[in-house]
Amino acid sequence: MSAANPAPSFPIPVPDADTQPFWDGCARGELLIQRCASCGRWLWQPRPICSRCQTPDPPWTRVSGAGTVASWTVIRPPTLAAYSELVPFVVLLVQLDEGVRLLGYLVDERGDLLRTDGVAEGLAMGSRVVLRFHDQAGTILPSWTLAV
Numbered sequence: 001m002s003a004a005n006p007a008p009s010f011p012i013p014v015p016d017a018d019t020q021p022f023w024d025g026c027a028r029g030e031l032l033i034q035r036c037a038s039c040g041r042w043l044w045q046p047r048p049i050c051s052r053c054q055t056p057d058p059p060w061t062r063v064s065g066a067g068t069v070a071s072w073t074v075i076r077p078p079t080l081a082a083y084s085e086l087v088p089f090v091v092l093l094v095q096l097d098e099g100v101r102l103l104g105y106l107v108d109e110r111g112d113l114l115r116t117d118g119v120a121e122g123l124a125m126g127s128r129v130v131l132r133f134h135d136q137a138g139t140i141l142p143s144w145t146l147a148v
């Protein structure tokens with residue numbers, strides 16, 4: 001690519017004080033979710049205090065990432081330029097077994113984005129999923145594959 005025609009870039013998350021531990025965990029291949037030390041509530045999205053009891057600094061807890069498909073959608077053209085060669089692909093809303101819901105891609109066993117509309121994979125509401133991690137231009141994102 002020339003400087004006049006740079007490669008298209010993916011939108012990437014910008015960590016802040018509340019989310020840095022989450023992204024650091026992803027980079028290590030660990031899914032970390034906050035859990036209130038006082039009332040036990042699992043918290044998503046990251047926050048400085050418990051949304052139920054207002055206890056500060058909920059500790060980060062490693063979870064397996066196992067859960068079920070709560071919803072999903074197929075991304076088709078038109079998209080941002082960075083995604084133009086990847087469509088169609090699936091974005092999942094996963095309900096972790098801990099009860100919180102996260103967004104992520106449907107990927108293969110290696111964590112590579114599946115170019116699919118989900119039909120061939122048998123995707124359905126309530127399908128069990130297994131955590132993987134997807135490297136999107138150097139940012140490690142939690143993603144899932146269907147459990148077999």
Ligand SMILES: [Zn+2]
Nearest residue numbers: 036039050053
């Ligand atoms: Zn609490």
